[in-house]
Amino acid sequence: DTGVSQDPRHKITKRGQNVTFRCDPISEHNRLYWYRQTLGQGPEFLTYFQNEAQLEKSRLLSDRFSAERPKGSFSTLEIQRTEQGDSAMYLCASSIRLTGELFFGEGSRLTVL
Amino acid sequence: DAKTTQPTSMDCAEGRAANLPCNHSTISGNEYVYWYRQIHSQGPQYIIHGLKNNETNEMASLIITEDRKSSTLILPHATLRDTAVYYCIVRALNSNSGYALNFGKGTSLLVTP
Numbered sequence: 001d002t003g004v005s006q007d008p009r010h011k012i013t014k015r016g017q018n019v020t021f022r023c024d025p026i027s028e029h030n031r032l033y034w035y036r037q038t039l040g041q042g043p044e045f046l047t048y049f050q051n052e053a054q055l056e057k058s059r060l061l062s063d064r065f066s067a068e069r070p071k072g073s074f075s076t077l078e079i080q081r082t083e084q085g086d087s088a089m090y091l092c093a094s095s096i097r098l099t100g101e102l103f104f105g106e107g108s109r110l111t112v113l
Numbered sequence: 114d115a116k117t118t119q120p121t122s123m124d125c126a127e128g129r130a131a132n133l134p135c136n137h138s139t140i141s142g143n144e145y146v147y148w149y150r151q152i153h154s155q156g157p158q159y160i161i162h163g164l165k166n167n168e169t170n171e172m173a174s175l176i177i178t179e180d181r182k183s184s185t186l187i188l189p190h191a192t193l194r195d196t197a198v199y200y201c202i203v204r205a206l207n208s209n210s211g212y213a214l215n216f217g218k219g220t221s222l223l224v225t226p
Contacts (some may be wrong), residue, residue, distance in 0.1 A: 004156075033212065037140050042200055042216030043157060091156050097208060102149075102214065104156030 002026060002092050004105035012111045013082055020078045021108040025094030032075050033102060035066055036060065037092040038108045042092055049075060117201045122221040125195075131188040133220050135201030138182040143205045146177060147214070148186045150197040157200065157216070160186065191224045198222070 005024040011018050025032050030051050035043035046065070048056040051072040061067070064082075069075040077084055089109050093102040118136040125131040137146065147162040161168055161175045163184075168175045174187040188195055200219040 031212075040218075042198075042218050043151075043214075045213030045215070048212040058213065093156070098212075099162070101159045101162070102157070104158070106154075106156055 003070070004092055004094055004103055006090075006105040006108050008108060009110045010108065010111075012113065013083060014113050015082060018078065018080045019080055019082055019110060020049065020076055021090050021092075021110075023075045023077070023092030023094075023105060025074070026090070026096075026103055027073075029094035029096045030072065031095045031098070032069055033093040033095075034077050035104075037089040037091060037107070038087075046077075046090075079110075080087070082110075084112045086110060087112045114187075117203055117217055119130070119199075119201050119217065119220045121218070122223070124223050124225060125188075125191045127193060127224055127226050128190055131186075131191040131195065131222060131224070133188075133199050133201075133222065134183065135186070136183045137201070137203045140181050140203050143207070144203050145206060146175065146184050147202040147204065148173070148175065149200045149202065149214075149216070149218070151200070152194075152197040160199075166224040191222075193224050193226065196222060196224045 007022045032049040034046040037043045045058050046061050047067050049069040064080045067077045089107040091107045093104040095102050115133045148160040149157040151157045163175045198219040198221050202214050202218045
């Protein structure tokens, strides 16, 4: 499968714990995006990488959230001191051009108890 | 980016054409219209995009009015697998507008047997 891969697909954690999600984009795609989606809502933009550079961060990305893409390939999204409001689907997408045609992964569903 | 307005939900009989409308009355000259869809429990999937001319691909057709204030996504022969939330998004293709796609809530399309 050469699509966008996300891991884990599901994560249940207790409030206050740290969690990390990984995204492996399509191999030749230099652009990588993180989105968050809560029940009944459309995906909301979190952050964007071009190669290893993080070029845009949403106001939704509080200081408890950090994203990295150290070698311009895979990316990680870490949430520290999780809160119940962080429960959501975290979606990763990649693209090769700035045309808006994003390829999304299946998402990582986070449940904070 | 211009704001879009879509109906909350629509029904369509299997085998018939599904016509999904989108209003974007504040669209500016350099903004494109994009359509994505999201099948339950999956990541969003790109369908089609256009600037001012009508566009067609293997999935759908996009009809944009002459004044560009509205558009219609047409699924010519809807199948049960087309049941999904359809998002109409307007954005410019330059980094000055940022890199986020604003999905909104979309239209929930139900294709019935």
